[in-house]
Amino acid sequence: MKFEGFLHFNIRCSEADLPAIEKFYGEVIGLKKGNRPNFVGPGIWLYDGDEPILHVGARFPKGSFVKDHHSGSMDHIAFKASGAADFRKRLKRLDVEFEEQNIENAGYQVFLYDPVGTKLEFNFVNEHVEDAVPLGTTAQANLR
Numbered sequence: 001m002k003f004e005g006f007l008h009f010n011i012r013c014s015e016a017d018l019p020a021i022e023k024f025y026g027e028v029i030g031l032k033k034g035n036r037p038n039f040v041g042p043g044i045w046l047y048d049g050d051e052p053i054l055h056v057g058a059r060f061p062k063g064s065f066v067k068d069h070h071s072g073s074m075d076h077i078a079f080k081a082s083g084a085a086d087f088r089k090r091l092k093r094l095d096v097e098f099e100e101q102n103i104e105n106a107g108y109q110v111f112l113y114d115p116v117g118t119k120l121e122f123n124f125v126n127e128h129v130e131d132a133v134p135l136g137t138t139a140q141a142n143l144r
Contacts, residue, residue, distance in 0.1 A: 084124035
């Protein structure tokens, strides 16, 4: 087998969480709700352009997830990104809590949690952000 790339990631939540998930990933990352096959049970697919990269299935009762508790064996999802300064400004404008670290030879990284507690990591290789944490800073989210 040859690994040929990433297709999507899937998170689960309650049906009541679907609007918050759609809003969060739309505002923070720019994903847009699109066509989803007629699966049994509620859910949404969120697209980056023509690609449905986030599948969300509403399979749990309301309140099953708490942001500060680990919800499974997966620790986080990491993205390679560009435009760190603008992304940081967007998070502040949207009042999204985040942690950042600035690691020599690795770059600027941002860690945040979605509405159901999924930890997200954004990697901005070789980008410097003027108002960010100093070089050598490690985010607490990366130590949990």
